[in-house]
Amino acid sequence: MLFIVQTTLQLGLIYGLVSLALFVSYRILNIADLSTDGTFVLGMCVSVAFAYNGHPILALFMAILSGALSGTITAYLQTYLEIPSILAGIITNTGLYTINLMIMNYSSNLALLKQETVFSILENKGINNSSIILPALIFILISTLLYLFLKTRLGLSIRATGDNTDMVLASSIDARKTTIIGLAIANSITSLSGGLVGQFQRTADINSGTGVVVIGLACLIIGESIISKDSILKNILATLIGSIIYRLLYAIILRTRIFPIEFLKLITAFIITIAIGLPSIRKTIISNTKEKRHA
């Protein structure tokens, strides 16, 4: 039981950052950012590479920076080169595969053996449960900054860009700039998450990003179906709660082996399909029953 709670909180908090990032790109900017998988691995590779060379704290900042850069590129592709947003994400994602290999010196994984990580530094200082406390602190910090930022003039402009493109095009807001800043922020949060996962697992792997975007979206939607999404604060809370619920299910399945753990990605795909498709399924059912009753 303790194991389940522990794993749930650890992973829920760390991966909760991805949901938070997707809240920025998918909900606020209305862009399905498919570069998320690649950016997550980018953050992981950068973070582990820096930790490997003895800079575990700097590693996290560099992970954030790398994500911001990657987000800027994706945004540049869709704003200045007018590539459709989904394709722009895929292009960046594809390119990142090579970049990530390059960072790990063309090996498909990189492991930390005796090097320090941010978690081991805290453990050495006598702080137990650093793998829960640190991600919790980071999540609180990032979500508070994000919450405040979204209330500033620039934050409002970014929200308007995703909310009503027609309005923004005819306004004094430079939609290219707001899209770039928004995606840079979203991707830097994603890569921070990757960076933390890398140091937590003490390894970076080129394939560890598969499905990150779908899982993140599933968490976001699970959270939103529990908490109403009528204010930014609730939206942010929803990303965390959704992520924790998802990881709880994950941990229970892992522990009890109701079905093989290999099925998890398929089940995730089902969860997200049902969650996003539920409103139209409901509508069809309602109109069908009405039709029958009428006849």
Place this chain on the structure above:
Amino acid sequence: MLKISNLNKYFNLNTINEVKVLDNINLNVNKADFITIIGSNGAGKSTLFNCIAGSILADSGSIILDQNDITYKKEYLRSKMIGRLFQNPLQGSAPNMTIEENLALAYLRGDSSRNSFSMITNSDRLFFKEKLKELNLNLDNSLNQKVGTLSGGQRQALSLLMATIVTPKLLLLDEHTAALDPQTAKTVMDLTDDIVSKNKITCLMITHNLNHAIKYGNRILMMEKGRIVLDLDNKENITIDNLLDRFKKETGKLLDNDRILLSSE
């Protein structure tokens, strides 16, 4: 205030479908003018607005607003000086943001003393409330209501407030009451007139409502086939009938806007 000289715009230039949508437009707008523009469908009215606002770029000619040549300036930079309202009431505000946030977006743009990271202050809120009270739509106590829950008329009134909360050098109204029911249209039109005259805003308004054109404009322009065919000083007693007559005399045909006949309020 606004000086348009020899403005030309083609659609599909150098193709078989080439159309001249603006044909050598020359227009001098004085400060605090309220100019109404009428004309048939496809006369180039909206295209003229798009060229002034920067949504499309003219092919030749120049547009000078308050001594700034804005002919090829980027749209979002012009928007600092130009307020704009469209026919679609949903186009002017962000539905998932609150009334307060929408107003803040419009308001903060004009205040260069504040940077990108400034937030809405309490004095801003009081100011917004006061402004909303002037609209008489009972919105002054719903600053935190999402704009998507408002009616079309309320949203258009809010868009109007957003376009004028920082007094623009030029206000472009593109049939902004056409999608509203007659009663709401009247309310929004009265508000418009009120705000425009109170702040002495220079204003161009496209309308299909000849009554509005006569009632509100101090100058009436008629457009046909990309040209301004008539520029009337609205001092004499102009009636709808003699407007239609003069249009016929200038162009040799009837004013055939599909909505004009229906609007007789």
